[in-house]
Amino acid sequence: MSYIGILLTYVFIQNFILVQFMGLCPFIGVSKNTESAVGMGAAVTFVTAIASVVCWAVYEFLLAPFGLEYLRTIAFILVIAALVQLVEMVIRKMSPGLYKALGIYLPLITTNCAVLGIAIINIDNGYNLLESFTAGLAAGLGFTMAIILMSCIREKLDMTPVRRVFRGVPIAFISAGLMALAFMMFDKSLIANLGLV
Amino acid sequence: MSQMKELTKGIFKENPVFIIMLGMCPTLGVSTQVSNALGMGASVIFVLTCSNIFISLCRKIIPDAIRIPCYIVIIASFVTIVEMVLHAFVPAVYDALGVYLPLIVVNCIILGRAEAFASKNGVVASALDGIGMGIGFTLSLTLIALIREVLGAGTITLFPVGGFSGTITLPGISESPVRVMTLAAGALLLMGYLKAFFQWKGEKKA
Numbered sequence: 001m002s003y004i005g006i007l008l009t010y011v012f013i014q015n016f017i018l019v020q021f022m023g024l025c026p027f028i029g030v031s032k033n034t035e036s037a038v039g040m041g042a043a044v045t046f047v048t049a050i051a052s053v054v055c056w057a058v059y060e061f062l063l064a065p066f067g068l069e070y071l072r073t074i075a076f077i078l079v080i081a082a083l084v085q086l087v088e089m090v091i092r093k094m095s096p097g098l099y100k101a102l103g104i105y106l107p108l109i110t111t112n113c114a115v116l117g118i119a120i121i122n123i124d125n126g127y128n129l130l131e132s133f134t135a136g137l138a139a140g141l142g143f144t145m146a147i148i149l150m151s152c153i154r155e156k157l158d159m160t161p162v163r164r165v166f167r168g169v170p171i172a173f174i175s176a177g178l179m180a181l182a183f184m185m186f187d188k189s190l191i192a193n194l195g196l197v
Numbered sequence: 198m199s200q201m202k203e204l205t206k207g208i209f210k211e212n213p214v215f216i217i218m219l220g221m222c223p224t225l226g227v228s229t230q231v232s233n234a235l236g237m238g239a240s241v242i243f244v245l246t247c248s249n250i251f252i253s254l255c256r257k258i259i260p261d262a263i264r265i266p267c268y269i270v271i272i273a274s275f276v277t278i279v280e281m282v283l284h285a286f287v288p289a290v291y292d293a294l295g296v297y298l299p300l301i302v303v304n305c306i307i308l309g310r311a312e313a314f315a316s317k318n319g320v321v322a323s324a325l326d327g328i329g330m331g332i333g334f335t336l337s338l339t340l341i342a343l344i345r346e347v348l349g350a351g352t353i354t355l356f357p358v359g360g361f362s363g364t365i366t367l368p369g370i371s372e373s374p375v376r377v378m379t380l381a382a383g384a385l386l387l388m389g390y391l392k393a394f395f396q397w398k399g400e401k402k403a
Contacts, residue, residue, distance in 0.1 A: 019381045024221040025305055070281060073299040074273040081266055110269075111303045113222045120296050165397040166389075169218065173389030180382035 003134045005191050006127075010138035012186040016114045017146040018179055023114035027147055028172055030105065037151035038144075043105045045140025047087060048118050051080050052136025055119035056129055076119045077110075084110045114143055150176060203322050207329030213306045214337035215395045220306040223297045224338055225384040230354045234342035236290040238335025240283070240298065242328065244275045245307050249327035251275075252315040259316075268311045273302045306334060344387060349378030 016022045023044070030040045055076050063069055088106045092099045109115060118139040122132040153175050162171050213219050223241075227233045251271050252259075259267045280298055283291040291298065301307065310330055315323040346353060351371025354364050377383045 018385075021222045021225040021381065021384070022300070024225065025219070028218070028221070070277060073277050073280065073302055074270065076299075077269055077273050077302050078266070081269060110265075111305060111308060113300050113303050116303050117296055117300060120299055124296065165393045165400065168396075170389045170393035170396060173385050173392060177382050177385030177387075177389060180380075180385050181377070184380065184382060 003131070005194075006131055006134045007138045007141075008191060008194075010118075010135050011142040011145065012183065013188060013190065015142045015146060015183055015186075016117065016139050017143060018176065018183045020117070022117040023112050023143055026105075026108060026112055027143075027150060027176070028169060031147050031150040031154055031172070033155060034148060034151045036105070037147045039101050040105045040108075041140070041144025041147050042101075043109055044112060044114060044143050045137065047080075047084060047109050048115050048140040048143075049133060049137040050087065051083055051115050052118055052122055052132040052139075053129065054079055054083060056122055056127070056132040059123050072120070072123065073116075076116055080115050080119070081110045114139060146179070149179065153179075200322070200325055203325040204329040207326065207331070207333040208336065209333070211330075212333045212337060212395075213309075213330050214334060214341075215392060216399075217309075218392075219309050220304045220334060221388075223300060223304060224334075224341065225381075225388060226297045227294055228338055228342040228345055228384065229349075229379050230293070230346055231339060231342045232354045232356055233290065233293045234338040235335070235356075236283070236287070237294060237297065238331070238338050240276075240279045240294075240301060241304065241306070241334050242331030243279055244272065244301055245310060245331045245334075246324055246327035247275045248272045248307060249310060249315040249323040250320055252311045253318060253320045253323035256316050264316065265308075265312075268308060268316075269302065272307050272311070276301045306330060341384070341387060341391070345378045345383060348375045349380075349383060350374050 010016070014020060017024060017027050026040055026044075031037050058075055058079055059069075059072060063072055063075060068075075084106060088099075091106075118136050122135055125135075127135060150172070154172060157171060157175070166174070207213065211217060214221075214224055220241075223237055227237045248268070248271050252268060255267075255271075276299060279301070280291075283294070283298065310326060314326045318326070343353065347367060347370065351367045351369070351374045352364050353367070375383070378387065
């Protein structure tokens with residue numbers, strides 16, 4: 001599949017939140033206002049893109065040559081945890097402004113399914129280095145798009161009369177469901193029609 | 198008495214899915230068929246109980262500063278065991294669960310219980326807490342899967358035993374199912390309504 005094909009696949013067709021349900025916890029938890037949604041999205045995109053590359057390298061050069069494929073879950077989660085720590089330290093040193101903006105969201109990313117999910121999906125699909133990077137970046141962008149859309153909806157919802165039992169989380173899930181309905185129009189035929197297979 | 202409480206609180210009062218809202222990703226991802234939900238539930242019960250016991254045993258040895266990475270490694274080891282066992286004995290369930298199986302590692306329920314309960318309590322209490330929370334998770338997951346499968350496909354898929362093929366087809370609804378229920382949108386909508394139902398019940402009690 002071409003790189004644009006991979007990009008479209010993970011941003012729209014296999015959107016991590018609305019189609020694959022990965023990263024739902026921060027999606028519901030951090031989408032109460034747009035500002036924090038943007039911060040969370042940026043942090044996740046950053047980590048998924050880097051983690052895809054690093055996990056791919058670990059798998060290809062450390063695990064596969066020695067027949068240790070079964071250790072990939074442990075190896076990947078350690079790589080991701082270490083990476084998130086590293087990214088946190090680097091950002092704190094290089095760009096205090098960005099660190100302040102992302103600060104509280106960075107540690108949360110270790111337990112975001114999206115990061116481990118994309119690392120495993122890359123290996124399962126047999127992507128090469130650049131394809132893994134594209135897929136990681138696209139997964140992060142898809143996550144960012146969904147969480148920003150959701151935060152806009154929830155800011156509006158705060159000002160609408162909602163029945164008491166539906167207030168808060170239930171109405172957020174129903175809104176997400178309606179968004180997922182809209183996303184159903186993207187499917188594999190889109191890639192085929194654009195000739196990107 | 199109090200031990201009984203540790204076991205049952207996870208099933209109703211502190212149900213991980215509907216009340217504490219943890220572990221949403223696998224809940225919605227694998228709940229398209231009842232058999233997948235049961236497979237996922239059994240895996241989570243095993244991992245949660247073992248990791249709770251192990252973490253409770255090691256809680257005095259693990260230094261406070263690096264406890265989260267330690268917990269994650271312990272949990273990942275048990276998940277790898279589950280992966281290998283399922284791959285060897287029930288490959289159909291292994292394939293159906295796909296990427297959601299290794300994702301048990303980052304399931305918030307397990308890390309959450311490790312941090313909130315097992316790191317502070319004794320071995321027996323932690324084991325009971327793990328079993329209770331695991332059963333609560335499995336029951337919620339099965340409930341969601343049952344509703345989605347009955348409405349979305351008109352079938353109930355269980356495991357084939359003897360002459361029984363494993364699939365119950367319901368007449369009537371299987372000819373004109375509500376397809377959207379098996380898709381992503383149906384899962385999110387159903388979750389919203391179920392959560393509203395539990396919020397309503399909680400209010401009535403209070």
